[in-house]
Amino acid sequence: MTDISERSRAEVEAIxxxxxxxxxxxxxxxxxxxxxxxxxxxxxxxxxxPAFLTASNFSGIGQQVxxxxxxVVGESLILLIGxxxxxxxxxxxxxxxxAAWLMVPVxxxxxxxxxxxxxxxxxxxxxxxxxxxxNGLLIVKGRLNGFIVTLGMTIVLAGVQxxxxxxxxxxxxxxxxxxxxxKEFGQLPVSLIVAAIIFVGTGLFLRYHRAGRAIYAVxxxxxxxxxxxxxxxxxxxxxxxxxSVLAAIGGLMEAGRVSAVTGxxxxxxxxxxxxxxxxxxxxxxxxxxxxxxxxxxxxVILLGLVQxxxxxxxxxxxxxxxxxxxxxxxxLLLARIIGGEATAE
Amino acid sequence: MTEAARSAAxxxxxxxxxxxxxxxxxxxxxxxxxxxxLTLQPGRCLGLVGRNGAGKSTLVSIxxxxxxxxxxxxxxxxxxxxxxxxxxxxxxxxxxxxxxSMVVPELTVAENVFLGSHPGPRGLVDWRAMREQARQIMxxxxxxLDVNQPCARLSVEQRQIVEIARALAAGTRCxxxxxxxxxxxxxAVTRLFERVRQLTDxxxxxxxxxxxxxxxxxxxxxxxxxRDGELVxxxxxxxxxxxxxxxxxxxxxxxxxxxxxxxxxSAGALPGExxxxxxxxxQIEHLRAASPQGPVRDVSLEIAPGERVxxxxxxxxxxxxxxxxxxxxxxxxxxTVAIDGRPLPSGRRDRALKAGVGYIPEDRQAEGFVALLGxxxxxxxxxxxxxxxxxxxxxxxxxxxxxxxxxxxxxIVSAGLGQPVGELSGGNQQKVTVARSIARRxxxxxxxxxxxxxxxxxxxxxxxxxxxxxxxxxxxxLLATDELSDLDICHRVVVLVRGxxxxxxxxxxxxxxxxxxxxxxxxxxxxxxxxxxxxxERGTA
Numbered sequence: 001m002t003d004i005s006e007r008s009r010a011e012v013e014a015i016x017x018x019x020x021x022x023x024x025x026x027x028x029x030x031x032x033x034x035x036x037x038x039x040x041x042x043x044x045x046x047x048x049x050p051a052f053l054t055a056s057n058f059s060g061i062g063q064q065v066x067x068x069x070x071x072v073v074g075e076s077l078i079l080l081i082g083x084x085x086x087x088x089x090x091x092x093x094x095x096x097x098x099a100a101w102l103m104v105p106v107x108x109x110x111x112x113x114x115x116x117x118x119x120x121x122x123x124x125x126x127x128x129x130x131x132x133x134x135n136g137l138l139i140v141k142g143r144l145n146g147f148i149v150t151l152g153m154t155i156v157l158a159g160v161q162x163x164x165x166x167x168x169x170x171x172x173x174x175x176x177x178x179x180x181x182x183k184e185f186g187q188l189p190v191s192l193i194v195a196a197i198i199f200v201g202t203g204l205f206l207r208y209h210r211a212g213r214a215i216y217a218v219x220x221x222x223x224x225x226x227x228x229x230x231x232x233x234x235x236x237x238x239x240x241x242x243x244s245v246l247a248a249i250g251g252l253m254e255a256g257r258v259s260a261v262t263g264x265x266x267x268x269x270x271x272x273x274x275x276x277x278x279x280x281x282x283x284x285x286x287x288x289x290x291x292x293x294x295x296x297x298x299x300v301i302l303l304g305l306v307q308x309x310x311x312x313x314x315x316x317x318x319x320x321x322x323x324x325x326x327x328x329x330x331x332l333l334l335a336r337i338i339g340g341e342a343t344a345e
Numbered sequence: 346m347t348e349a350a351r352s353a354a355x356x357x358x359x360x361x362x363x364x365x366x367x368x369x370x371x372x373x374x375x376x377x378x379x380x381x382x383l384t385l386q387p388g389r390c391l392g393l394v395g396r397n398g399a400g401k402s403t404l405v406s407i408x409x410x411x412x413x414x415x416x417x418x419x420x421x422x423x424x425x426x427x428x429x430x431x432x433x434x435x436x437x438x439x440x441x442x443x444x445x446s447m448v449v450p451e452l453t454v455a456e457n458v459f460l461g462s463h464p465g466p467r468g469l470v471d472w473r474a475m476r477e478q479a480r481q482i483m484x485x486x487x488x489x490l491d492v493n494q495p496c497a498r499l500s501v502e503q504r505q506i507v508e509i510a511r512a513l514a515a516g517t518r519c520x521x522x523x524x525x526x527x528x529x530x531x532x533a534v535t536r537l538f539e540r541v542r543q544l545t546d547x548x549x550x551x552x553x554x555x556x557x558x559x560x561x562x563x564x565x566x567x568x569x570x571x572r573d574g575e576l577v578x579x580x581x582x583x584x585x586x587x588x589x590x591x592x593x594x595x596x597x598x599x600x601x602x603x604x605x606x607x608x609x610x611s612a613g614a615l616p617g618e619x620x621x622x623x624x625x626x627x628q629i630e631h632l633r634a635a636s637p638q639g640p641v642r643d644v645s646l647e648i649a650p651g652e653r654v655x656x657x658x659x660x661x662x663x664x665x666x667x668x669x670x671x672x673x674x675x676x677x678x679x680x681t682v683a684i685d686g687r688p689l690p691s692g693r694r695d696r697a698l699k700a701g702v703g704y705i706p707e708d709r710q711a712e713g714f715v716a717l718l719g720x721x722x723x724x725x726x727x728x729x730x731x732x733x734x735x736x737x738x739x740x741x742x743x744x745x746x747x748x749x750x751x752x753x754x755x756x757i758v759s760a761g762l763g764q765p766v767g768e769l770s771g772g773n774q775q776k777v778t779v780a781r782s783i784a785r786r787x788x789x790x791x792x793x794x795x796x797x798x799x800x801x802x803x804x805x806x807x808x809x810x811x812x813x814x815x816x817x818x819x820x821x822x823l824l825a826t827d828e829l830s831d832l833d834i835c836h837r838v839v840v841l842v843r844g845x846x847x848x849x850x851x852x853x854x855x856x857x858x859x860x861x862x863x864x865x866x867x868x869x870x871x872x873x874x875x876x877x878x879x880x881x882e883r884g885t886a
Contacts, residue, residue, distance in 0.1 A: 207741070208738050208739060208740070208741070209733075209737050209738050209739075210729040210730065210732075210733045210737045210738075210739060211737060213722065213729065214729075216715070216717070216718060217715050217718060217722075217726060220715035220716060220717040220718055221711075221712075221714070221715040221716065223706075223711050223712040224706075224711070224712050224713060224714050224715050224723075225715065225726070226674070226694055226712070227672075227674060227694060227704055227706050227712040227713070228698075228726035228727050228781055229694055229695045229697075229698030229699070229726075229727055230695070230726070231695050289715070289717050290717055
């Protein structure tokens with residue numbers, strides 16, 4: 001009342017409109033912070049190898065990154081509520097291992113249960129949900145530190161995964177099980193389409209669903225969310241479960257892509273580092289409450305492009321990881337410079 | 346410069362301890378400071394007052410070397426200020442005790458006193474010398490603190506002592522106190538004033554920032570009023586009246602706001618006597634609850650629709666606990682809490698919300714809003730289930746539409762309803778919290794210290810709005826506060842002592858002295874004005 005009446009109403013409204021337009025422009029710049037980096041990468045890739053800028057190569061990149069991408073969606077949700085889950089790596093390996101083990105005959109290191117592949121996929125989802133539920137209960141109800149709980153869980157899951165198949169690799173998986181990771185729909189890999197649907201669906205959910213908004217509220221200020229009547233514990237546990245289920249789907253995609261589940265899928269590649277790197281490069285804050293799916297997706301695409309360019313270039317195999325890590329750090333710095341204070345925390 | 350000259354003359358020509366001239370500072374599109382000249386004389390205490398968002402905090406930050414000024418100079422003892430990054434240099438010249446404690450709870454008192462400047466050669470810590478020097482400072486100034494205990498165990502008052510001791514240890518001759526009494530009990534405030542006088546007597550310059558005019562009038566020799574980034578009034582306290590100070594703070598709006606006493610709102614606004622207990626909107630029976638903020642022991646209380654009931658008491662008397670229990674934000678052990686006759690489960694904020702309890706939490710930074718989210722989203726957080734359509738999906742526009750009328754009634758000033766609440770001024774943040782609590786048209790509003798940290802003018806607006814909401818909607822109000830002037834909007838006041846109902850006061854205006862005596866547990870609580878008892882030498886202007 002007091003502040004407004006000092007200026008005329010029209011004047012104030014003009015100022016407010018101008019400000020909110022500027023605010024919108026700034027937030028657009030932040031969301032698109034990685035676009036220049038992606039363009040530079042595409043230019044570099046084209047120069048390095050003419051095979052880079054082809055439809056088949058891009059479809060290949062799409063297939064490679066979709067498993068990572070779906071897992072990044074899971075981790076991003078968990079980061080948004082102010083948590084962190086290292087054990088997504090273990091879920092990514094264990095869930096498809098259990099499912100494959102139930103389908104494969106004893107001679108090929110399976111259980112001999114000969115489970116129907118569709119039921120096996122259901123089992124895979126249930127395994128993911130169960131791991132998420134255990135994590136969520138320990139962290140939320142047991143009030144344990146999420147870092148330590150999920151670190152311990154990672155080791156347990158990797159051990160169980162090794163133990164079930166005694167370190168062996170499961171081959172000859174049914175086609176229905178492999179389809180998600182292996183099949184193509186026209187020119188496009190099915191996994192890429194599914195990953196894109198998951199990204200878009202999660203993005204819409206976060207923006208237009210009350211539970212999605214509650215995730216931001218809980219991550220931004222847990223006590224304020226509680227005081228506003230949001231069921232904070234339920235949201236947090238729900239997000240841990242969702243994150244783990246998404247990691248299990250990611251693992252299914254990877255298993256389909258390579259038509260096998262190794263006894264070390266997930267933790268051998270150290271996929272959790274790529275997951276965190278993609279989310280953080282994409283502007284999802286490690287402190288919770290900040291980030292979105294546009295950013296997370298561009299983080300995933302960036303990692304995929306870098307990996308692909310390194311594969312196509314003449315960088316020695318022994319040096320590929322060093323260059324990979326260096327590029328990640330550089331991208332992080334660049335995202336920070338373009339996106340300002342808010343990004344890459 | 347004339348102001349500075351006048352002050353300088355009064356201090357017998359001494360070099361000013363701090364001299365800021367022509368300070369400008371802009372944040373984004375907000376001009377926070379427009380040419381501020383401020384002078385602190387050694388041995389004098391200057392009170393700086395102003396409404397929320399007037400520029401007090403910005404000025405403090407610039408004087409403590411946290412932000413650079415866009416234009417203007419700061420000089421200490423006549424010499425130019427050190428470069429911005431030289432933190433140690435700044436600390437030797439000026440020390441700031443912030444609203445929020447800056448001690449490290451895990452470290453001992455001695456370590457905190459010497460934080461960042463441990464005595465000892467080549468970066469090694471000489472523990473014995475450190476403890477000895479810290480003990481010496483405490484002894485010199487008569488601070489009763491054991492330097493070996495960890496700060497986690499200290500009270501707010503004791504932490505402040507640690508921060509003051511830190512300033513003294515660095516040899517600082519200039520101290521900024523940023524709302525030091527906000528979290529102190531009354532007796533602790535008296536002791537703090539004693540310490541401030543001790544400091545000024547020994548020649549330290551003090552800048553004292555407060556929302557409470559009485560405090561400024563009690564311990565400051567000079568006063569400065571800041572409004573919209575400009576110093577609009579600088580004078581000796583003995584030449585000032587309270588009315589003149591308030592009108593300087595408020596500016597052109599004097600005519601409508603100067604009376605500022607919330608009493609003026611409650612005068613004509615009393616509805617009829619509370620209705621029969623049968624349709625009480627809140628019924629508490631034999632409530633018991635334990636809490637680190639003070640226990641509640643066997644309290645019964647009823648609030649009728651439209652009735653405003655104040656609850657007050659000392660810091661750990663259970664006032665906050667009682668309010669939090671009713672809001673569902675804290676659990677209870679036994680007894681019943683019922684809204685419209687339906688009992689509330691213990692510690693379920695979500696169920697209390699659905700039952701019709703709006704909640705204005707004590708610490709708005711911690712519980713009042715989500716800083717990263719917008720005004721509309723925060724204000725409508727309690728009614729998402731109303732806004733959502735099938736399966737929980739909703740349009741963001743529905744939020745703004747629901748928020749717009751609330752923002753208008755509460756006159757929330759923001760750059761659009763999408764602006765993150767963290768970017769708003771303190772008073773507007775509190776209004777967003779109020780909007781959130783009334784959006785669901787509650788049957789009962791629980792407000793804990795709603796005016797804490799809010800300036801004089803916004804305070805009366807806020808209280809008037811709370812009163813108006815209960816008038817309009819017939820909601821009850823449970824107002825838990827230690828700010829006695831807030832109670833003027835209440836129909837009756839219940840005083841808790843050590844968790845038990847001690848006294849009840851029937852109708853406004855409430856006798857301030859009697860209320861204070863009751864909170865100290867000094868009078869018989871039969872509703873009548875208790876016998877005047879001389880409790881302690883607190884100064885109430």
